[in-house]
Amino acid sequence: MKTFAHFNASTLDEAVSLLSRYGRRASIIAGGTDLLGKMKDEILSTYPEALINIKTIPGMEYVREEDQVLKIGALTRLEHIANHPIVKGRYLALAEAAGKTASPHIREMGTISGNIVQDIRCWYYRSPNNRFPCLRKGGGRCYAIDGDNRYHSIFGGSVDGGCYAVHPSDTAPALIALGALIRTTKRTLQAEDFFQVGVTKTTVLDDDEIVTEIQIPEPPNHSRSAFIKFALRKTIDFSIVNCASLILYSGDRVQTARICLNAVYVKPYRALMAEEVITGENLNEEIAEAAGSAAISQAKPLQHNGYMAQIAKTMVKRSLLACRD
Numbered sequence: 135m136k137t138f139a140h141f142n143a144s145t146l147d148e149a150v151s152l153l154s155r156y157g158r159r160a161s162i163i164a165g166g167t168d169l170l171g172k173m174k175d176e177i178l179s180t181y182p183e184a185l186i187n188i189k190t191i192p193g194m195e196y197v198r199e200e201d202q203v204l205k206i207g208a209l210t211r212l213e214h215i216a217n218h219p220i221v222k223g224r225y226l227a228l229a230e231a232a233g234k235t236a237s238p239h240i241r242e243m244g245t246i247s248g249n250i251v252q253d254i255r256c257w258y259y260r261s262p263n264n265r266f267p268c269l270r271k272g273g274g275r276c277y278a279i280d281g282d283n284r285y286h287s288i289f290g291g292s293v294d295g296g297c298y299a300v301h302p303s304d305t306a307p308a309l310i311a312l313g314a315l316i317r318t319t320k321r322t323l324q325a326e327d328f329f330q331v332g333v334t335k336t337t338v339l340d341d342d343e344i345v346t347e348i349q350i351p352e353p354p355n356h357s358r359s360a361f362i363k364f365a366l367r368k369t370i371d372f373s374i375v376n377c378a379s380l381i382l383y384s385g386d387r388v389q390t391a392r393i394c395l396n397a398v399y400v401k402p403y404r405a406l407m408a409e410e411v412i413t414g415e416n417l418n419e420e421i422a423e424a425a426g427s428a429a430i431s432q433a434k435p436l437q438h439n440g441y442m443a444q445i446a447k448t449m450v451k452r453s454l455l456a457c458r459d
């Protein structure tokens with residue numbers, strides 16, 4: 135690793151003022167499970183001059199319910215979320231997503247904010263010593279489009295239509311399905327509006343903006359949520375495809391549905407056509423299958439990732455069947 139300055143911030147104001155001073159030459163560090171790997175491998179052409187440690191700011195790790203809203207501090211570790219009785223009770227999709235992320239060690243270090251702000255995993259982008267200075271790093275071309283794209287987007291690209299790296303987070307689709315809000319030092323955003331593709335960026339956050347809290351409205355009675363993940367191994371591996379769903383029932387019919395896939399597109403992908411298919415229906419095997427087909431109806435796989443569309447279809451179907459009342 136190269137040398138860098140390290141600051142232990144004691145307040146959010148101090149962290150923001152350090153970020154304003156350094157701009158893009160500084161990085162926030164939370165659990166460090168994503169950031170430190172990038173720094174060790176020197177994957178980018180630039181290197182942070184300073185790390186601003188926010189774990190030294192008191193009071194940013196909590197899970198509590200207030201006025202029918204679940205509030206999760208930005209520094210809450212994934213393992214804590216996965217095992218929290220309130221989350222396991224009424225916000226099951228999030229508990230399952232957090233519990234299926236990475237491995238026990240990484241979940242003990244990794245935070246919810248780091249999980250949603252984490253960088254992409256495209257193997258060209260992550261190749262050590264900036265071997266592939268691609269479009270997503272401000273370079274001139276995408277190496278995956280004609281290369282090995284077996285884990286890339288099946289719904290098209292971004293950054294001038296050229297980057298096909300998928301968003302890797304497990305908790306992001308659960309937060310979107312559950313209708314979460316993300317609070318920062320500047321604003322409150324719908325989780326769905328939080329993700330954005332840019333050069334070395336995966337979110338809409340400004341350079342001096344910090345995520346402070348996740349807020350999730352309590353799901354209504356007669357609703358069920360679930361998260362399903364397909365990965366090569368049961369633990370440690372990133373999702374090939376994952377899917378979170380929230381279903382609200384009226385009697386034995388689906389009143390409303392929110393279905394979100396991830397690892398299939400450059401941002402979490404809301405399966406709106408699948409939602410339409412099941413609304414007003416009795417959620418049975420046949421309808422869940424039809425919803426899976428609708429979810430992938432817009433897919434345009436690359437040369438090596440056609441198999442992901444079939445997995446996405448199955449993930450949608452299984453997450454819906456897991457939400458049966």
Ligand SMILES: Cc1cc2nc3c(=O)[nH]c(=O)nc-3n(C[C@H](O)[C@H](O)[C@H](O)COP(=O)(O)OP(=O)(O)OC[C@H]3O[C@@H](n4cnc5c(N)ncnc54)[C@H](O)[C@@H]3O)c2cc1C
Pocket residue numbers: 161162163164165166167168169170171188208212234235236237240243244245246247248249250251252253302303304305339343344345346370371372373
């Ligand atoms: C072997 C391995 C397997 C993994 N498997 C999975 C997996 O299966 N699923 C999955 O979803 N992820 C996986 N990850 C990715 C990731 O490390 C973890 O999910 C973890 O949650 C990241 O959190 P962190 O606190 O360690 O983030 P950090 O590494 O500290 O930060 C990550 C990024 O978020 C930014 N950041 C952190 N907190 C804030 C904040 N409050 N405001 C603004 N920016 C912030 C940092 O500046 C940095 O850019 C894996 C990582 C490894 C190394």
Ligand code: SF4
Pocket residue numbers: 254256257258259266268269270271275276277278279286296297298299
């Ligand atoms: S998919 Fe994106 S990150 Fe990967 S090589 Fe292409 S431009 Fe770079």
